[in-house]
Amino acid sequence: MIRAHSVEAVRAAEAAAMARLPEGELMSRAAHGLAEVAAARLADVEGTTVVGLVGAGDNGGDTLYAVAQLAESGFASAAVLVPSAGRSGVHAAGLRAAESAGALVHVAAEDPEDAVEAVAEAALVLDGIVGIGGRPGLRPEAARLVDAIDDDAWVIAVDLASGLDPAGESGEDDAVWADETVTFGTPKPVHLLPAGEAATGRLTVVDIGIEVDDVPAAVERLTWDDVTTLWPVPGRGDDKYSRGVLGVVAGSEAYPGAAVLCTTAAAEAGVGMLRYVGTPTPVGLVHQAVPEAVVGEGRVQAWVVGPGLDTDADDERAREQLDAARAALGSDLPVVVDAGGLALVEGRRGAPTVLTPHAGELARLLTRLEGRSAGTDDGTQGGSGATADRDRGERPVTGPARGAETTADDVKADPLGHARRLAALTGATVLLKGATTLVVTEGEPVRSQADAPSWLATAGAGDVLSGVIGALLASGLAPHDAASLGALVHGVAADRASGGGPLRALAVAHGLRPTVRDLLARGRSAPG
Numbered sequence: 001m002i003r004a005h006s007v008e009a010v011r012a013a014e015a016a017a018m019a020r021l022p023e024g025e026l027m028s029r030a031a032h033g034l035a036e037v038a039a040a041r042l043a044d045v046e047g048t049t050v051v052g053l054v055g056a057g058d059n060g061g062d063t064l065y066a067v068a069q070l071a072e073s074g075f076a077s078a079a080v081l082v083p084s085a086g087r088s089g090v091h092a093a094g095l096r097a098a099e100s101a102g103a104l105v106h107v108a109a110e111d112p113e114d115a116v117e118a119v120a121e122a123a124l125v126l127d128g129i130v131g132i133g134g135r136p137g138l139r140p141e142a143a144r145l146v147d148a149i150d151d152d153a154w155v156i157a158v159d160l161a162s163g164l165d166p167a168g169e170s171g172e173d174d175a176v177w178a179d180e181t182v183t184f185g186t187p188k189p190v191h192l193l194p195a196g197e198a199a200t201g202r203l204t205v206v207d208i209g210i211e212v213d214d215v216p217a218a219v220e221r222l223t224w225d226d227v228t229t230l231w232p233v234p235g236r237g238d239d240k241y242s243r244g245v246l247g248v249v250a251g252s253e254a255y256p257g258a259a260v261l262c263t264t265a266a267a268e269a270g271v272g273m274l275r276y277v278g279t280p281t282p283v284g285l286v287h288q289a290v291p292e293a294v295v296g297e298g299r300v301q302a303w304v305v306g307p308g309l310d311t312d313a314d315d316e317r318a319r320e321q322l323d324a325a326r327a328a329l330g331s332d333l334p335v336v337v338d339a340g341g342l343a344l345v346e347g348r349r350g351a352p353t354v355l356t357p358h359a360g361e362l363a364r365l366l367t368r369l370e371g372r373s374a375g376t377d378d379g380t381q382g383g384s385g386a387t388a389d390r391d392r393g394e395r396p397v398t399g400p401a402r403g404a405e406t407t408a409d410d411v412k413a414d415p416l417g418h419a420r421r422l423a424a425l426t427g428a429t430v431l432l433k434g435a436t437t438l439v440v441t442e443g444e445p446v447r448s449q450a451d452a453p454s455w456l457a458t459a460g461a462g463d464v465l466s467g468v469i470g471a472l473l474a475s476g477l478a479p480h481d482a483a484s485l486g487a488l489v490h491g492v493a494a495d496r497a498s499g500g501g502p503l504r505a506l507a508v509a510h511g512l513r514p515t516v517r518d519l520l521a522r523g524r525s526a527p528g
C-alpha cells in the first residue's frame with residue numbers, strides 16, 4: 001500500500017528526526033537523493049544542462065544543494081533565484097554550496113531576461129520554488145520562469161509541483177506541470193489525489209530517515225501486493241454459502257444489458273453464489289450469459305442494487321423488482337448501490353453501504369439529500385456531523401448552504417470535497433468514479449486508485465465495477481476495502497484487456513478471472 005501523509009504529520013516526523021540527527025542532515029539526504037535521480041534522468045535524456053528554480057524556503061535549499069552536487073559531477077548547472085529579495089531571499093548555505101561547486105547563479109529580480117534565458121536552455125529543470133510550505137498558485141515572477149521552460153525539457157518537481165495545494169484538496173491550474181516528482185520521506189496527499197496527480201508525473205520517494213509508519217495516513221493507494229492480503233480466498237472448509245451469496249437487483253426492460261455485465265463480473269470475481277432479481281428480458285439474458293446465477297430472491301449475504309434499474313417503469317414486474325430493491329436497501333445486509341439504485345437512497349442506512357456514483361450521479365444525489373435536509377435540525381442528514389481530523393489531513397465538511405443545487409461540474413472541480421459531503425450525509429462508503437477513483441469512508445484514510453486506462457471510460461464499465469464490489473462485500477470484506485480493492489482489480493483487468501487499445505465493458509468483466517488469478521499467483525511467488 002502506498003500511504004501519503006498530511007503536511008502536519010510530515011512536519012512532526014521531521015521535527016522528531018531532526019532532534020536525533022546532526023543539523024542539516026535531512027536536507028542533505030533529500031538533496032542527495034534528488035541529485036541522483038536528476039543525474040540518472042540527464043543520462044536518459046542525453047542532456048547536460050540543468051537549472052534549479054530556487055524559491056525562498058527549504059524546498060529551494062534542497063534544490064541548491066542538488067544543483068551543487070550536479071555541478072560537482074560535471075553537469076552544466078545553474079540556479080535561478082526566484083524571490084524578489086534575490087540572493088538574500090534564498091537558503092544561504094545552499095547558495096554558498098552551489099556557487100563554490102561552480103554552478104552559475106541567475107537572480108531573476110536583478111536580471112529577469114537573463115533568468116528566463118537560462119531556464120529556456122535547460123534540458124532538465126528542478127522545480128524548487130515551493131514544497132509543503134507553499135500556498136496554491138504561482139506568483140507572477142515564478143509563473144514567468146515556469147512559462148519559459150522548454151517543452152522538451154524534463155521537469156522534476158522537488159517534493160511536489162510548485163503551485164499545487166500540498167493537501168491535494170483544491171485544484172490549481174496555475175502550477176508547474178512535472179514529468180516526475182522526487183518527494184522526501186513519504187508521499188503527500190497531493191501526489192495521489194485528482195487535484196495534483198497529473199501534474200505530479202512519475203513519483204519517487206527518497207528515504208531521508210523520517211518515521212511515519214505508525215502515523216495514520218491521509219490518503220492511501222492499494223497496490224498489487226494488497227490483492228494477496230485482502231482478496232477472499234476460499235479454504236478447504238468452505239462451501240458456496242459460507243463464501244457468500246450475492247443478490248443482484250439490476251437491469252430492466254429499458255437497460256437489460258447492465259444485468260448481464262454486473263452478474264458476469266460477480267461470477268468472474270469468483271463469488272460463492274449469485275441470485276438475480278429482474279424483469280423478463282434481463283432474466284432471459286442472464287440465464288444465457290451467466291448460467292451460474294439463480295433467478296429469484298433468497299438468502300444472501302450482500303446485495304448490488306441499481307445497475308440498469310429503471311425507477312420510472314411501472315408495470316407489475318418492474319414494480320416487483322423495485323420492491324426487491326427497496327427491501328434490500330431497507331435490510332441490515334451490506335449493499336452496493338449504483339446507477340438507478342442511487343435514486344432510491346433516502347439517507348443513512350444502518351448497515352454497510354457502498355455508493356458508487358460518477359460525478360453527475362453524485363451531484364444529483366447530494367442535491368436531493370441536501371435539499372431534503374434543508375431546514376431540518378437533523379445534523380446527521382445535513383453533513384454537520386462530520387468533524388475535522390487534522391491527523392489524517394482531513395478538513396471539516398464544508399459546502400454550499402443546504403438545499404443549494406450541486407452540479408457535475410462542481411463535483412469535478414472538487415471531487416474529494418463532494419465525496420466527503422456525501423459520505424457525511426449518508427454514513428456510507430462513497431466510491432466516486434473517474435480517471436482517479438476515490439473511496440471515502442468517515443474515519444478512514446481516503447483511498448485513491450488510478451489503475452485504469454482512459455479506454456475504461458465506456459458505457460457499462462460501472463455495471464462491471466458494482467458486480468466486483470458486490471462479490472467482495474458478500475464474502476465479508478468491509479465496505480472501504482471492498483470498494484477500493486474492487487476499483488483496483490477492475491482497473492487492472494481493464495488495463496490488461498485494453499493493452500493500449502479499445503475496450504468494451506464485457507471484456508473487462510471477462511478479464512477479471514485471469515487478473516485475480518495472476519495477482520494472487522504473484523503474491524504466492526513473491527520472496528519472503
Ligand SMILES: NC(=O)C1=CN([C@@H]2O[C@H](COP(=O)(O)OP(=O)(O)OC[C@H]3O[C@@H](n4cnc5c(N)ncnc54)[C@H](OP(=O)(O)O)[C@@H]3O)[C@@H](O)[C@H]2O)[C@@H](O)CC1
Pocket residue numbers: 010011013014026027030055056057058059060061062129130131132133134135136137138139142158159160163184185208210
Ligand atoms: N519536511 C521534511 O522532513 C523535510 C523537508 N524538506 C524540504 O523543505 C520543504 C519545506 O520547506 P519550507 O517549510 O521552508 O517551505 P517551502 O515549501 O520551501 O515554501 C515556503 C516558502 O515559499 C514561499 N511561498 C509560499 N507560497 C508561495 C507561492 N505560492 N509562490 C511563491 N512563494 C511562496 C514562502 O514565502 P512567504 O510568502 O511566506 O514569504 C516561504 O518562504 C519541503 O517541501 C522539502 O522540500 C527537506 O529539506 C528535508 C526534510
Ligand SMILES: Nc1ncnc2c1ncn2[C@@H]1O[C@H](COP(=O)(O)OP(=O)(O)O)[C@@H](O)[C@H]1O
Pocket residue numbers: 339358432433434435436437452453454455456457458459460461462463464465
Ligand atoms: N478517464 C478515465 N480513465 C480511467 N477510467 C475511467 C475514466 N473515466 C471513467 N473511468 C472509469 O470507468 C467506469 C465508468 O463507470 P460509469 O460512469 O458508471 O459507466 P456506466 O454507468 O456506463 O457503467 C468507472 O469505473 C470509472 O472509474
Ligand SMILES: [K+]
Pocket residue numbers: 059127128129130131157158159160161162
Ligand atoms: K517544488
